[in-house]
Amino acid sequence: MIADLKPYPDYKESGLPWLGQVPSSWRVVRNGSLFGQRNETGYGELPILEVSLKTGIRVRNFENSARKQVMSDKGKYKRAGKGDLAYNMMRMWQGAVGVSPVDGLVSPAYVVARPYPDVESKFFVALFRTGDYMSEIDSCSRGIVKDRNRLYWGDFKQILSPCPSPEEQAAIVRFLDWANGRLERAIRAKRKVIALLNEQKQAIIHRAVTRGLPSTGSGQATPSVPLKPSGIPWLGDIPQHWEVRPLKQLLVKMDYGTSENVRGEGRVRVLTMGHIRDGKIVLPETGGLNAVPPGLLLEKNDLLFNRTNSPALVGKVGLFAANTNEKVTFASYLVRLRVRSEHNPIWLNYLLNSTVFWSYARSQALVSLHQANLNSKRYGQMVLPVPTERAEQDKLVEHVRLQADEIERAIDRLEREIELLREYRTRLVADVVTGKLDVRTTAAKLPEEENDPEPLDDANALDERGEDEEHDGPDAVIEEAEA
Known part of the structure; x- marks a missing residue:
């Protein structure tokens, strides 16, 4: 059905440079003729709502929230009625x-913003989230610092928007709900495969860092490997020639990162918790600080561990591969681990990110108000199974790479397919809500669909990155700060 969509038969100039032509039956009107401001307080019995950059508005779940909302008098909070638009x-x-x-x-x-009669809020939310419209919003926002520019009601209501008939708004919303459901189910299926592949990769890593190299080509440790009790409750037996040592003995030093505001435009890139993913570090696209002390610049094969996050994500570790010529530092809620030369930092990264160790590390974190903290002293005292020779650590790294390389390639392919689906969805929504594609006939033919029993992809479902729980991530839940 999507492939059969065609443009409208007739168009006219909208008069808006960012929009271009619109269907001849559409109007271009100010937002103030579509919505009226609702400014009602004193409803403290109502549930708290939150806004996610990916999923829009939802009821805040305080039990599972990564951060405990610090709230003032609920009586000062604004009421948003069902169907209202809020931003x-x-x-x-x-x-x-x-x-x-x-x-x-x-x-x-x-x-x-309360919609006036014959206004479908969902249509306009889809419109407001398109790239071109967000650029228009940005140009109408005011403030001293770009990152804190505000769009006040008085400015919002003056912005011009394309407006189809009420029937057409409903048809577009119906079509987008249907198309989004299909795309989300495809994304969910790929995420489930990725989860299974990650489990397979973790099994390979677990065997390598707890039992050493297999003596056969099967990838399984054999009974011929002499074992001894490790004395570590969460681990069990280890190869007889290995040692049990606290993490701090494998390190040159442990350092906290910079406490400066990381949202600047300087040339030094600043890593935050959201940049640690699957044992790797994803570099930010832009910098943040003009300068930092030389001792806080990362060097190749430094490890970073996340000392503060939600209980589900605290303790994540990433390896800095130094695949950039830019200077890179790290934020204060990360800790840099510099590994001694007699140990392989890649092997240590595998071990610290192994399911068994990470679970133990998380259990040692101190939890307060849904936030977990694992300080460097406590982390450094945790004991590990250590192959005594660097050469064996090197062989373990090569073994894991050989075993996991194909799995990594498969995961990368699936991640790219998911990204392409998201890009396609973004383009489809933009084309439909700006009148580039006519969905009226298609929407009328759509079957009634039952509600999906599972939550559709919120960009993080089944994704161990958990970006929605990381306040600095690209998909973060927006904090409800006081005005």
Whole structure:
């Protein structure tokens, strides 16, 4: 059905440079003729709502939240009625807008807009999240610092938007819900395969870092490997010639990162918790600081561990491969581990990220208000199974690489396919809500679909990165700061 979509038969100039032509039956109107501001307080009994850059508005789950919301008097929070549009003034230019699924409360820093009759909020949220519209919002936002520019109600209501008929708005929403469901199910299926492949890779790593090299080509440790009790409750037996040593003995030093504001435009790139993924470090596209002390610059094969995060994510470790000519430092809630030359840092990275060790590390973290902290002293005292010779560590690394290389390639292919699906979805939504494609006939033919029993992809479901739980990640939940 999607492939059969065609443009509208007739177009006219919209008068908006960012929009170009629109279907001849569409109007171009100010947002103030579509929505009225709702500024109601004193409803402290209603649930708290939050805005995600990916999923829009949802009821905040305090039991599973990565961060405990520090709240003032709920009576000051604004009421958002079911079907209302609400947006974060400081993040509207990034797409922090959604439709309230229930009567609830949002921060005083939010704007709540009540749709007038014959206005479908979901259509306009889809429009407001398109790249061109967000650029228009950015140009209308005001502030001293770009990262904190605000879109006030008075500016929002003056912005011009394309507006199809109420029937057409409903048809577009129906089509996008259907298309998004199909794409999300495809993404979910690929994520499940990725999860299985990661389990397979973890099994290979676990055998290597706890039992050593197999004596056969099967990839399985054999009974011929002499074992001894490790004395480590979470580990069990280890090869007889290995040692048990605290992590700190394998390191030259452990350092906390910079506490400076990392959101600047300087030339020194700053790594945060969201840049540690699957044992690797993903470099930010831009810098953050103008200068840092030389001792806080990363060197090749430094390890970073995440000392502060949600209980599910604390203790993640990544290896800095130094695949850049730029200077790179790290934020204060990360700890740099510099490994002694007699040990292989890649082997240690495998061990620290192994399921068995990471689970143990997380159990040692101190949890307060849904935030977990694992300080460097406690982390450094944790004992590890250590092959006594660097040569054996090198062989273990090569063994894991050979065994896991094909798995990594398969995961990379699936991740790229997911990214292509997301790019396709973004383009499809933009083309539909700006009138480049006509979905009226297709929407009328769509079958009624039952509600999906599983939550559709929120960009993080089945994804161990858990970006929605990391406040610095690209898909982060927007904090409901006081105005």
